[in-house]
Amino acid sequence: MLNDKLDAIAAAGFDGIEIFDNDLVASPLSPREVAAHCAELGLSIDLFQPVRDIEGVAPERFPAVLHRVQRKLEVMTELGATVFLACSNALPDAIDDTELSAEQLHAVGDLAASFGVTVAFEALAWGRHIDRVGQAWAVVEQADHPAITLAVDTFHMLARGDDGAALAGIPGDRIGFLQVADAPVLDMNVLEWSRHFRCFPGQGTLDVAGVVAAVLGSGYTGPVSLEIFSDVVREADPFVTARDAMRSLVFLEDQLGERLSGPVREKISAAPPVPKRTDVAFVELAAPAGSAYAELLTGLGFHIAGRHRSKPVVRWSNGGADVVLNEQPAPGPAATALGLVAPPVSDVAERAAALLWPAVDRTRGAGEADLPGITSPSGLHVFVSSEPGDADDWRTDFVPSTDAAQELGWLGLDHVDMTVPADELNQELSFFRTLFGLEPEAPEEYIQPQGRLRIRALRARKGNLRVALNVSETGPDVPQRHGISQLAFATTDVVAEVRRARSRGVEFLAPPENYYVDLDARFILEPGLLDTLREHGLLYDRVGDGELFHAYTLPVPGGFQVELLERRGGYDGYGASNTHVRLAAPR
């Protein structure tokens, strides 16, 4: 295992590693063998963390601490590691006495110095008495030993409510190590949170960059080290994890702007920034012979707007909404790709490469647009187009059809729902965040008939792209379909659109009568409005002055649903309060 991790870390381009003692203790490799393997791979061993609870210890038990430290310093000599991480004492019987802690750290410092080792002392967020970085720094100052320095860990600081300001006045040369980790904000025991949900920068929502900027601002020039504990990472292939780790540093670099320097900066060629705005261009459906998508689109009011210059691919439009039917042979009908307008396209392609996202495809026919194709971790194909009028506008690949009058009812694609496996959620979030700079919204959860549905929505800071990632946590016996599960189109008159689509044979979910009784109880609707909703099988939500009217088709071939919606009065959500009705509706 340790060997696999080392290989993966080296392959992702890292300079060095931390060794967690459990990995070493359980390894058949001797410390010298580990050191030799790291040397072959070009990895330095930047940190070792072998002993817990070394200060705030009852004086009669301190000799045993020094014994433990000495034995581990001998191991460090064999490893060739020179920084020793010591966390604040987390034992229930730790003694609350700064002076004692400082004295004991001083003694540990003497011992470490005799081995040429520096100790970096860290305030664990769940330390018994020392759990804030300011307290750890006070003890380090009082220990007053050149081999005793402060370790900064973004997670432990942010988990306790500290930010970069807590480091004000600490000289960079007294910071012995910097560990970075992010986490989703969860209101739970900090130890459990830390053990199971710590994640790479960009996968969580803590202000990691703020702390890193403060550390770099202090003059610190040591390594930036990622220290993550999470169930997802433990279960993942170490090569996948190492790539995630490296791309999280690119994300961190973006956030730091020009403030980052030192080894990380040198290692990573600065990637182009995220696109200034990201808008939806089209959805692509794989439509092999017999797919029935042409009938569906016709029923929904789309018309053929163009045909691809070199491939059996047809552009269908309805006002601002575009769907591309790829009629080439395919395993079956499915929603497979999303086209985005995110200029300049070559920057996006270059950024994807720097982020180690795989499979950037830039093949194209003569005279066709450069539409880099990038595949998300869960398998969604994303094509990146330039703006209308530009040579690399996707529309230029299509010869316009003039055989249908253009209808103007639809505004465009409002959002896309994708179902991803639970263990791929962090990666998929990271894909949209790191490549396009999408912002995650608060997680939502629903009860569905066979388990829990978790939704993480993301939206472009500028531009209209919205993607909602769904994780369906069902028992092992329920088969799961992954991929695009919903295409939501915005209209200006959803009642008229649903009526027209129904008259053309499109089938919609029918909410039960109990739903309308409940709507009336909740919202005191005008009788006329309630009748309209009931007649057309529409769902309704209201938040403040904003209203949402929406309807879902039955699942279509390929397993997704089409949602038609109309937003009024600035309604900005997704109809969350109706989710249980949609999920329980008979299929």
Place this chain on the structure above:
Amino acid sequence: MLNDKLDAIAAAGFDGIEIFDNDLVASPLSPREVAAHCAELGLSIDLFQPVRDIEGVAPERFPAVLHRVQRKLEVMTELGATVFLACSNALPDAIDDTELSAEQLHAVGDLAASFGVTVAFEALAWGRHIDRVGQAWAVVEQADHPAITLAVDTFHMLARGDDGAALAGIPGDRIGFLQVADAPVLDMNVLEWSRHFRCFPGQGTLDVAGVVAAVLGSGYTGPVSLEIFSDVVREADPFVTARDAMRSLVFLEDQLGERLSGPVREKISAAPPVPKRTDVAFVELAAPAGSAYAELLTGLGFHIAGRHRSKPVVRWSNGGADVVLNEQPAPGPAATALGLVAPPVSDVAERAAALLWPAVDRTRGAGEADLPGITSPSGLHVFVSSEPGDADDWRTDFVPSTDAAQELGWLGLDHVDMTVPADELNQELSFFRTLFGLEPEAPEEYIQPQGRLRIRALRARKGNLRVALNVSETGPDVPQRHGISQLAFATTDVVAEVRRARSRGVEFLAPPENYYVDLDARFILEPGLLDTLREHGLLYDRVGDGELFHAYTLPVPGGFQVELLERRGGYDGYGASNTHVRLAAPR
């Protein structure tokens, strides 16, 4: 879905139900149709909880509350339900004014009374201002309306640190409803805890019985209703859930002793109590031709102690340890069953039936012992035997062999580890707790190479049975083997036993040298002791004055490992600190 749940609840023998409004709103059945179906099934609708946040509301918005309540009371008329559950306001803008809340509840009471309905008011553990049962009772008293009563929920009370004493002085006829739920103790946000981990009594560790006893002691004679929210229950078959629910009431009944009365008492024929003590009798291995178990047992120092009177089943002994080899044809070698001494056996069989545990097998040959066979939810066969000397002692089924001298080195089976699927853990815990009265120990967690290992150990209150349930949370790509994963035997001289077994060809896990360096760092061992541990590949742990010496064989056919251990100085654990070394050891 609602229909399925109703059928399952009726099949498990319940008298009545609560309806959660989301289930009704999403149902195609009208309230009258639901009522008719319940009537057919003999289920009363004891509670409906349709409206949240009805008190502590800004006065100008209170008419809308009354509108919601009125509409839902109309639905209740159609359902034929007469108790309306109202939870304390949990909205951020709830107003902290007891008088206002009482006034508003009084108005709701007038409305409810006009429909013949009683309101039961509950303090949600995450209510904005009212989150303790005492506060809810104060508001109910102040509301001073016959249709406004107190709802007691064991979970919400215990989650906030209240126990039965908090109900002192509340008259039983002012308690309008009793909901019971248990939970494992987890230090996390109470709302998340409540939504995902609430479980049936006996699956968690809260003192549910204490609160129920207090409610019954007050003179309350209404329903005892199970209200559970958990991810596991959501994903499970409703018929499984309903049986779990019913058996949890038997468990609750045990704990209440004679204090329980009313409908629950009438419904459930009082089951015999849990056995006074539960000891291990034997482990049974399926040993079809070619299984190699005879060689393994010989290598470990077992000898043939007897042969079954009517079947090709052989008893092997080593001191106090017994292993039974079942040589009948089987799909493959495996550890399949556990024999327990838990007299009187007929009580255990009857109790298992009352608890709805399936598959009690009491077939036996002429003159053979009555050994009821009960299958645990995860598939372990458990045979229940009487004590030595009794007619139903399992040993009487074996004709003693006299061809081998009895060795006396082993004390017996110390504990058994079983790996169960994550979604079956609660049920398996419930099996051992409800049937044999085993006590759960604190949950433990380890990191293994491919994910997280969770361990829940249980032990008999009296008797030597210890079972550790393991849940291995790995990614979807790692195949899992379920069933017995470890048989740990206690010895008085594990060094001698391991030496002898090795000399007879049994292969043991070899901890790496790094492990011994670490042991020395942690414990300052005498050099001689360290050499002995290293020489024999033993693992070591120390807690206070207690010491554990132990060793694991490599996995044997059937996929389990045999552990040999020696406890000294009252060591009472399982060597938890060595788990990561065992898990990382090459297989």
